[in-house]
């Protein structure tokens with residue numbers, strides 16, 4: 356029987372690639388996002404069996420409704436990849452304190468909420484459940500203007516460790532990828548003079564996530580794995 360993965364932020368740059376790579380490797384894929392689903396999208400285009408846009412993942416009821424609907428449709432849930440999130444660059448002096456709340460909500464709370472909504476289903480996975488979060492390499496040592504973002508991604512990393520410990524009595528593993536700057540159209544637009552060849556590709560991140568979701572990674576839990584390309 357095919358394993359089932361739910362990818363949050365599934366219509367974004369990294370989420371779309373992760374969904375495609377899982378589908379290419381025989382998984383059944385569900386995509387969840389706050390962004391609207393791409394217009395006229397088909398299962399073939401999205402590489403997904405189930406998808407839903409307009410899901411606000413800071414809200415537990417919304418997350419529960421999406422996850423229970425996808426389980427009803429696909430029969431089970433084996434893995435959750437928490438990709439929903441966002442970035443702001445802002446100095447403390449010139450920025451708004453609201454940005455700290457926004458980054459917390461977008462990055463930590465979405466991952467905590469989706470994990471809480473998915474936990475009971477994932478714990479029942481016959482092959483061993485998997486939760487994979489997205490932290491950030493940049494959160495290991497913050498640079499100027501990176502306070503709100505890196506504090507929130509540090510929160511994702513601590514959530515990963517705490518939940519991994521919480522679930523050590525079960526077959527569920529919880530790990531996080533810490534990406535460097537990803538080679539996305541948005542980053543190319545924002546940093547046109549950078550050497551794009553040094554940035555990590557979304558496919559390179561997806562293949563590490565795929566490994567963590569596999570049976571081969573059953574001994575890895577609570578790990579924070581930098582995947583930073585050549586930067």
Ligand SMILES: NC(=O)c1ccc[n+]([C@@H]2O[C@H](COP(=O)([O-])OP(=O)(O)OC[C@H]3O[C@@H](n4cnc5c(N)ncnc54)[C@H](OP(=O)(O)O)[C@@H]3O)[C@@H](O)[C@H]2O)c1
Pocket residue numbers: 363364365366367368369370387388389390391410411412413438439440441442460461465489490491492533534535536537538539542
């Ligand atoms: N891009 C990079 O260089 C980089 C580096 C390190 C880490 N990361 C992390 O990797 C992840 C994906 O990055 P990306 O470049 O693929 O970003 P992206 O293209 O902006 O995709 C992120 C998706 O998450 C959704 N989202 C945000 N808040 C949400 C919420 N409250 N509920 C549900 N969905 C929500 C966004 O929807 P809306 O567009 O509607 O907000 C968007 O579709 C993020 O967690 C990011 O922090 C990225």
